[in-house]
Amino acid sequence: MKKYVGIDIGGTAVKGILVSEDGTILQKSSIPTLATRPFEEVAASIGEQIVSLTGGERIEGVGVGCPGMVDGAHGVIVYNNNLYWKDAPLADALRQKAGVPVKVANDANAACLGECRFGAGQAYSDAALITLGTGVGGGIVIGGKLFEGCNGRGAEIGHMTIVADGVPCTCGRKGCFETYASATALVRQTVFAMLTDRKSAMWDYAQGDLNKVDGKTSFECAKAGDGTAQRVIDAYLHYLAEGIINVVNIFGSQAVILGGGVCAQGAALTDPLKKYVNANRYGGDRGEPTAVVTAKLGNDAGCLGAASLVMA
Amino acid sequence: MKKYVGIDIGGTAVKGILVSEDGTILQKSSIPTLATRPFEEVAASIGEQIVSLTGGERIEGVGVGCPGMVDGAHGVIVYNNNLYWKDAPLADALRQKAGVPVKVANDANAACLGECRFGAGQAYSDAALITLGTGVGGGIVIGGKLFEGCNGRGAEIGHMTIVADGVPCTCGRKGCFETYASATALVRQTVFAMLTDRKSAMWDYAQGDLNKVDGKTSFECAKAGDGTAQRVIDAYLHYLAEGIINVVNIFGSQAVILGGGVCAQGAALTDPLKKYVNANRYGGDRGEPTAVVTAKLGNDAGCLGAASLVMA
Numbered sequence: 001m002k003k004y005v006g007i008d009i010g011g012t013a014v015k016g017i018l019v020s021e022d023g024t025i026l027q028k029s030s031i032p033t034l035a036t037r038p039f040e041e042v043a044a045s046i047g048e049q050i051v052s053l054t055g056g057e058r059i060e061g062v063g064v065g066c067p068g069m070v071d072g073a074h075g076v077i078v079y080n081n082n083l084y085w086k087d088a089p090l091a092d093a094l095r096q097k098a099g100v101p102v103k104v105a106n107d108a109n110a111a112c113l114g115e116c117r118f119g120a121g122q123a124y125s126d127a128a129l130i131t132l133g134t135g136v137g138g139g140i141v142i143g144g145k146l147f148e149g150c151n152g153r154g155a156e157i158g159h160m161t162i163v164a165d166g167v168p169c170t171c172g173r174k175g176c177f178e179t180y181a182s183a184t185a186l187v188r189q190t191v192f193a194m195l196t197d198r199k200s201a202m203w204d205y206a207q208g209d210l211n212k213v214d215g216k217t218s219f220e221c222a223k224a225g226d227g228t229a230q231r232v233i234d235a236y237l238h239y240l241a242e243g244i245i246n247v248v249n250i251f252g253s254q255a256v257i258l259g260g261g262v263c264a265q266g267a268a269l270t271d272p273l274k275k276y277v278n279a280n281r282y283g284g285d286r287g288e289p290t291a292v293v294t295a296k297l298g299n300d301a302g303c304l305g306a307a308s309l310v311m312a
Numbered sequence: 313m314k315k316y317v318g319i320d321i322g323g324t325a326v327k328g329i330l331v332s333e334d335g336t337i338l339q340k341s342s343i344p345t346l347a348t349r350p351f352e353e354v355a356a357s358i359g360e361q362i363v364s365l366t367g368g369e370r371i372e373g374v375g376v377g378c379p380g381m382v383d384g385a386h387g388v389i390v391y392n393n394n395l396y397w398k399d400a401p402l403a404d405a406l407r408q409k410a411g412v413p414v415k416v417a418n419d420a421n422a423a424c425l426g427e428c429r430f431g432a433g434q435a436y437s438d439a440a441l442i443t444l445g446t447g448v449g450g451g452i453v454i455g456g457k458l459f460e461g462c463n464g465r466g467a468e469i470g471h472m473t474i475v476a477d478g479v480p481c482t483c484g485r486k487g488c489f490e491t492y493a494s495a496t497a498l499v500r501q502t503v504f505a506m507l508t509d510r511k512s513a514m515w516d517y518a519q520g521d522l523n524k525v526d527g528k529t530s531f532e533c534a535k536a537g538d539g540t541a542q543r544v545i546d547a548y549l550h551y552l553a554e555g556i557i558n559v560v561n562i563f564g565s566q567a568v569i570l571g572g573g574v575c576a577q578g579a580a581l582t583d584p585l586k587k588y589v590n591a592n593r594y595g596g597d598r599g600e601p602t603a604v605v606t607a608k609l610g611n612d613a614g615c616l617g618a619a620s621l622v623m624a
Contacts, residue, residue, distance in 0.1 A: 069595055069598070078598065078599070079595075079598060125462065126461075126462035142459075142462070143462075147454075148564075149438075149562070149563055149564025150437065150438035150454070150455075150563070150564035150565065150566055151564060151599060151600075152564070153560075153564030153594075153595060153599060154561070154562055154563050154564030155562065155564075156561040156562065156594045157562065159561050159594045160472075160558045160561060160562060161474050161554045161555075161557065161558055162473050162474065162475075162476050163474075163475060163476050164474050164475050164478075164492075164550070164551055164554045166476075171594060172592075173557075173592055175554075180476075238476070239476055242473045242476045243473075245473065245485075246472045246473055246558075248465075249466070249468040249471050249472060250461070250466055250467065250468065250469065250472060250562060251461055251462070251466050252460075252461025252462035252463060252464070252465030252466030252467075253462065254462055280484075280485055282465075282468045282471045282483060283381055283391075283465060286381070286390065286391060287390070287463060287465060288463075
C-alpha cells in the first residue's frame with residue numbers, strides 16, 4: 001500500500017506522520033518549531049524529520065499544512081505572522097531534501113481536507129470545516145477537492161463580516177465572524193453576562209474568578225439550569241448559525257464540520273445549529289438537509305489532511 | 313467559426329441570441345414568456361425560438377440562463393418562484409427540440425460568466441459579478457469556470473448575512489446583503505434620509521414626491537453638494553463594500569464586477585469601493601489589488617453567458 005508523509009507546522013511544534021493511503025497512521029513525530037530561526041533552518045529541520053519518519057521506506061509524496069497565507073500552486077508561504085516568513089519557498093526546500101513531490105496548503109485548509117477524507121466528512125463531496133478556537137479557522141472542500149481561492153487568497157471564513165460595524169476584530173475590521181463565534185468570543189460573552197448577573201451559577205462554577213472562565217462555563221451551567229448561562233449560549237449559537245448559513249448559502253456545502261475545543265459540547269452544540277441552519281438557509285427545506293457535525297480526527301486532522309494533499 | 317445559441321429566461325420575456333465563438337452576436341430575438349402557462353408550453357415556445365434563431369445554420373449547443381435554483385449537472389430547474397416551475401427538466405425538453413447539447417444555469421450566474429468571458433472580466437480568471445437591482449444577484453467564476461455550489465445550491469451572495477438581526481429581507485431572514493446593497497435598499501435609505509431632512513436638495517430633485525425617488529437621487533444630489541445625500545451614499549457604499557470584502561475574502565476574486573442600474577454611476581461608485589476594499593480585505597495590500605469595475609455588456613450579459621455555458 002502506498003505511503004505518504006503529512007506535516008503540520010505550528011508555532012511551537014512541527015508534527016509529522018507517516019500514513020498509508022487508507023489513512024492508517026504508521027509513525028508519528030513532533031519536533032520543536034523554534035520559530036525565531038531563519039526559514040532555511042526550520043525547513044532543514046523539517047526535512048530531517050521527514051527522512052526520519054520514512055525510516056528509509058518509499059513514500060509517494062509529502063504534504064504540508066502551514067499557518068498563514070499559502071500559495072499552493074507555487075508551494076510558497078506568502079506570509080505568516082507567527083513564523084515571520086515571507087514568500088518562503090517551502091515546497092522547493094523540502095523537495096530537495098525528500099526527493100518526492102511536495103505540496104503545501106494553509107493548515108486550516110489541510111485539516112478540512114483531512115476531516116473530509118478520513119473523518120467526519122467522509123460521506124460528503126462538499127463540506128466546510130469551521131474551527132472554533134482562539135479565532136475561527138475555515139476550510140472548504142468542493143467536489144472532494146480543497147478550495148483555497150485564487151492564489152490562496154480565499155476561504156477566510158473567520159474574517160467574513162456578519163455584523164457590519166460590530167465588535168472589533170484583531171484583523172483591524174469590525175464584526176468578523178470570529179469576533180462572535182470563536183472560543184475567545186464565547187469566553188468574552190460569558191464574562192460579560194456574569195458581570196450583569198452576580199447571582200448566576202457561573203460565578204460558582206468559575207470559583208468566583210473571571211480568569212477561570214472558559215468555553216465550557218456557560219454550556220455546563222446552562223445544563224444545570226442557569227438562565228443567564230442559557231442566554232449566553234443562545235446568543236452564541238445564533239451568531240455561529242448565521243455564519244454557518246452564509247457558508248452554506250455561498251458554497252452549498254452538504255455538511256458543516258465543527259472543530260476546536262467548543263465542539264466537545266457535541267449535541268448541545270450541533271442539535272440547535274442543525275435546526276436553525278436548515279430552517280433558515282436559502283431555499284429552506286428544499287433538497288437534502290445540511291448536516292452539522294463535530295470533527296472526529298482531533299489533532300491528527302492537520303497531518304492527515306496534509307498527507308491527503310499528495311494522495312491521488 | 314462555431315456558432316451557439318444563448319437564451320435568457322425572464323419573467324416577462326425570453327431573450328435569445330445566435331452568437332459566434334468570439335462573442336459576436338449574429339441574431340437576436342425576444343418572445344413573451346407568458347409565465348402562467350405550464351412548463352411544457354413555455355419550453356416548446358423556447359424550442360421554436362431556438363430553431364428560428366439558427367435559421368437552419370449548424371450550432372454547437374444551446375445555453376440557457378433561468379432564474380431560480382438550477383441543478384446544472386442534471387439540467388433541471390429545481391424551483392422558480394416567478395415561473396412556478398418545480399423540478400422542471402428544461403435541458404432535456406430543449407435538447408429534444410434543438411438536437412444539440414443543452415446546458416442550463418441560474419441567470420445571474422450565467423450573466424457573470426458572460427461578463428467574465430466577453431465583458432468587464434476578460435482579464436481575470438477569478439471574478440465575481442454582483443448585480444445591484446431589486447435584489448442583489450451574484451455569480452462567481454473560479455479559474456475561468458462558473459461556480460454554482462453543490463447541486464446548484466450556492467453563490468447566493470445576496471442572502472449572505474452582513475448585519476445579523478438587521479433589516480428584514482424578503483427571504484424571511486434579517487440583515488442579508490441585499491437589504492443593504494440593492495437598488496431597492498438605496499431608494500429606501502434615500503427616502504429615510506429625506507424624511508429626516510426636509511431641507512435636503514433631494515426633495516427638489518424628486519419634485520417633492522417620495523414616489524419619484526430612485527437610485528440616482530442621492531448620487532446626483534451629492535454631486536451637487538447636498539450633505540444629506542452624501543451621507544446616504546457613504547452609508548450605502550460602506551455596506552456594499554463590506555459585502556464585497558466578504559466575497560473577496562472567501563473567493564480571493566481578482567475582480568468584482570458591479571452590474572444593475574446603480575452601476576451607471578461609474579467612478580462615483582467604483583473609486584471609493586476600490587479604495588475601501590483594498591484597504592480592508594484580509595491580507596491588506598499583499599498581492600495584486602482587487603479590481604472593482606462596472607459591467608460592460610448590459611442586457612446582453614445573460615444571453616452571452618448562457619451561450620458560454622456550451623462553449624469549449
